[in-house]
Amino acid sequence: MNSLDPRVVNLWRLQGLARLATFWLPVLVVSAGWVGFRYGFVPAAAVAGALALLLGVWTLAWPSVSWRHFRYGVRDDDLLVESGVLFRHTVSIPLDRIQHVDTRQGPMERAFGLSRLVVYTAAGMSADGSIPGLEEERADALRDALVRRRGDDGV
Amino acid sequence: MRFATRSSAAEGTMASEAAPAEVGAWRSLEPASLLVNLLPDLWRTARAAWPLLLAVFVGGGIANVVNLGLLTVFFGSAIGRTVLHFLTLRYRLHEGKLEIRTGLIGRRFRVIDPGRIQNVEIVQNVFHKLAGLVELRIETAGDAGAEGLLSALSVAEANALREGLHATEHPTSPDAPPPPPAEELLATTLVELVGYGVSAGRVGAVVLAAGVAFEVLGQISPEQVAQGMTSLQPGAAAGLGLLALAGGYAFSVAGTIIRHYNFRLFRSPRGLRFEAGLFTRRGVEMALSKVQLVRVDEPWMRRLMGYGTVVVETAATGAPGESASPEGLLPMVTAEEQAEVSRIILPSLDIDPWTAPLRPAAKQAAVRAVVGGTIRWGILAGIVGWFAGPVAIVLPFVGGLLGWLDWQRQGWAMSPGYVVGRGGFLTRRTFIVPRAKIQSVHMLSDPLLRRYDLARIMIWVAGTSVTLPALDIKDARVLFRALAEGRAREARPLHGAGGAAAPPATPPPEDAAPDEPTA
Numbered sequence: 001m002n003s004l005d006p007r008v009v010n011l012w013r014l015q016g017l018a019r020l021a022t023f024w025l026p027v028l029v030v031s032a033g034w035v036g037f038r039y040g041f042v043p044a045a046a047v048a049g050a051l052a053l054l055l056g057v058w059t060l061a062w063p064s065v066s067w068r069h070f071r072y073g074v075r076d077d078d079l080l081v082e083s084g085v086l087f088r089h090t091v092s093i094p095l096d097r098i099q100h101v102d103t104r105q106g107p108m109e110r111a112f113g114l115s116r117l118v119v120y121t122a123a124g125m126s127a128d129g130s131i132p133g134l135e136e137e138r139a140d141a142l143r144d145a146l147v148r149r150r151g152d153d154g155v
Numbered sequence: 156m157r158f159a160t161r162s163s164a165a166e167g168t169m170a171s172e173a174a175p176a177e178v179g180a181w182r183s184l185e186p187a188s189l190l191v192n193l194l195p196d197l198w199r200t201a202r203a204a205w206p207l208l209l210a211v212f213v214g215g216g217i218a219n220v221v222n223l224g225l226l227t228v229f230f231g232s233a234i235g236r237t238v239l240h241f242l243t244l245r246y247r248l249h250e251g252k253l254e255i256r257t258g259l260i261g262r263r264f265r266v267i268d269p270g271r272i273q274n275v276e277i278v279q280n281v282f283h284k285l286a287g288l289v290e291l292r293i294e295t296a297g298d299a300g301a302e303g304l305l306s307a308l309s310v311a312e313a314n315a316l317r318e319g320l321h322a323t324e325h326p327t328s329p330d331a332p333p334p335p336p337a338e339e340l341l342a343t344t345l346v347e348l349v350g351y352g353v354s355a356g357r358v359g360a361v362v363l364a365a366g367v368a369f370e371v372l373g374q375i376s377p378e379q380v381a382q383g384m385t386s387l388q389p390g391a392a393a394g395l396g397l398l399a400l401a402g403g404y405a406f407s408v409a410g411t412i413i414r415h416y417n418f419r420l421f422r423s424p425r426g427l428r429f430e431a432g433l434f435t436r437r438g439v440e441m442a443l444s445k446v447q448l449v450r451v452d453e454p455w456m457r458r459l460m461g462y463g464t465v466v467v468e469t470a471a472t473g474a475p476g477e478s479a480s481p482e483g484l485l486p487m488v489t490a491e492e493q494a495e496v497s498r499i500i501l502p503s504l505d506i507d508p509w510t511a512p513l514r515p516a517a518k519q520a521a522v523r524a525v526v527g528g529t530i531r532w533g534i535l536a537g538i539v540g541w542f543a544g545p546v547a548i549v550l551p552f553v554g555g556l557l558g559w560l561d562w563q564r565q566g567w568a569m570s571p572g573y574v575v576g577r578g579g580f581l582t583r584r585t586f587i588v589p590r591a592k593i594q595s596v597h598m599l600s601d602p603l604l605r606r607y608d609l610a611r612i613m614i615w616v617a618g619t620s621v622t623l624p625a626l627d628i629k630d631a632r633v634l635f636r637a638l639a640e641g642r643a644r645e646a647r648p649l650h651g652a653g654g655a656a657a658p659p660a661t662p663p664p665e666d667a668a669p670d671e672p673t674a
Contacts, residue, residue: 077639077640078639080639086601086602087599087600087601088598088599088600088601088605089597089598089599090597090598090599090635091595091596091597091598092595092596092597092635092638092639093594093595094593094594094595094639097593097594097595121594121595121615121617122296122470122594122617122618123594123595123615123616123617123618123620124615124618124620128594128595128615129595152591154591154592154593154594154616154617155271155273155296155445155447155470155592155617
């Protein structure tokens with residue numbers, strides 16, 4: 001089984017910090033203001049500051065834990081992806097069931113030179129398997145290898 | 156449901172007369188489609204624009220002029236759409252494929268390969284019936300809705316098109332004998348449909364609706380409600396309750412009869428054909444090789460009557476607005492016939508989930524089932540207790556008991572060709588999945604499951620999924636490995652007698668070496 005490119009840890013940290021700055025910090029500030037009017041600004045700011053610190057530590061620490069629990073591998077018959085720390089998820093996708101494969105890059109992923117591989121079968125409307133944090137050439141090679149397989153698609 | 160195996164090509168309301176399709180020539184919809192399509196479209200527009208219609212009737216002044224203008228635009232565009240649809244839609248069978256082109260400014264050209272068709276549905280609503288037309292819906296495994304929709308064809312044209320598509324996929328020599336006529340396998344009587352409607356009635360929903368209505372009335376006009384309650388005799392109150400229940404059941408029965416009236420299942424050379432409906436008659440035809448899942452649902456009341464409902468899923472996702480409905484549904488099948496019906500739908504079925512020994516859910520899952528049931532019914536008790544009082548305290552205990560009974564009845568088994576599973580106490584569900592159709596296998600666990608060394612296995616086929624009972628984590632790993640192996644997914648012949656039920660295959664030993672990843 002393979003691990004993701006280690007650079008993805010910093011990418012996830014950056015994405016987490018962006019979420020923190022654009023969503024959680026404004027929510028904390030507004031909540032602290034609302035609570036502050038009723039119970040005093042000092043305790044409200046202290047609680048909000050503690051929460052912000054906790055979220056910050058979580059945002060910086062969790063990606064490395066998450067990275068250690070993410071594994072993938074292409075076997076003879078299937079693609080195996082293991083993910084999740086608390087909620088663990090292992091998926092096996094038979095290679096002959098793969099309908100199409102995408103590689104995707106957002107601006108942050110491009111800056112890190114990473115790609116996300118997304119695998120679709122006929123099972124449903126959403127992707128069945130997704131592998132983030134792959135080095136660009138590796139993602140392209142994996143995509144080409146997966147779509148080259150032929151067989152009965154089971155539908 | 157009665158079993159019958161008689162030839163009835165002429166009896167199927169949608170299977171008679173097939174005019175030879177003119178291969179290659181572009182064809183248009185019947186002129187009567189203008190009216191057939193316009194009336195439902197106008198009705199839909201009226202439903203969507205009812206606030207405006209109401210405003211026009213009760214309002215006045217300059218606002219009314221604006222409203223009238225908007226209504227003219229809405230209804231005008233509905234008429235325009237229908238006319239444009241009729242004028243621009245053309246279809247043909249070309250080089251073995253169905254081609255449909257439509258649109259004036261934004262043009263669309265769609266090609267449907269017969270090999271990709273999941274099922275073909277012929278629908279005849281009241282307007283179609285008056286004009287002697289039908290609607291042909293062709294579904295593939297693509298996005299929601301019918302990929303090929305020909306809204307108004309003559310019955311002969313629709314049948315010819317259907318047979319033309321089948322002949323392209325399964326060519327026969329000109330000297331070959333004509334295919335046997337369709338054979339009626341099953342039919343449902345009106346009494347059985349009433350039973351289906353009654354057993355589908357939502358007693359809980361009626362009680363909840365009554366409770367909510369009572370609360371709302373109490374908020375709006377507490378004095379009147381209090382006065383009504385004090386003057387209401389106990390007998391009258393019970394009568395009102397019974398009336399509400401009877402109303403709920405009557406509604407359910409009426410809906411069932413409208414949807415499933417005169418249900419019949421046919422076996423034709425093209426596969427299975429399901430026909431049902433009172434005002435709108437639907438005929439769904441599917442090849443046996445396209446069946447992804449068979450499920451038998453037995454709500455407690457239906458089970459007491461000795462029946463269950465057989466649901467057949469293909470990879471199609473249903474018509475717009477009906478995406479959740481199964482592609483094939485046999486409303487009432489007796490308990491004795493369920494295994495036989497399953498074998499008709501899945502001829503290579505090598506295990507009988509009703510007689511084969513099923514492996515039970517993990518022992519430690521019982522605690523989880525009881526706690527889960529207690530919590531769910533505890534929440535319900537919180538809601539019901541609002542108007543039912545302290546008697547609701549028993550509900551969490553009932554929930555815990557039901558959770559335990561549910562756990563007791565869970566089971567699963569795997570044969571070389573199929574995975575079967577069963578669960579549920581109040582509503583028993585049995586599913587059969589051909590392993591050859593598995594799209595992906597998922598093993599899931601969370602901290603609570605891991606606390607009890609449990610895991611869940613979820614199996615996806617095209618369009619739907621099933622979850623096995625909670626398994627011991629070691630068993631789950633072994634089963635996951637067995638399901639993930641490709642060897643069992645070789646396309647198995649989906650025809651033949653089926654044979655006797657084989658005992659469930661034992662999963663390979665846990666120490667079997669997994670395949671090494673190659674990348």
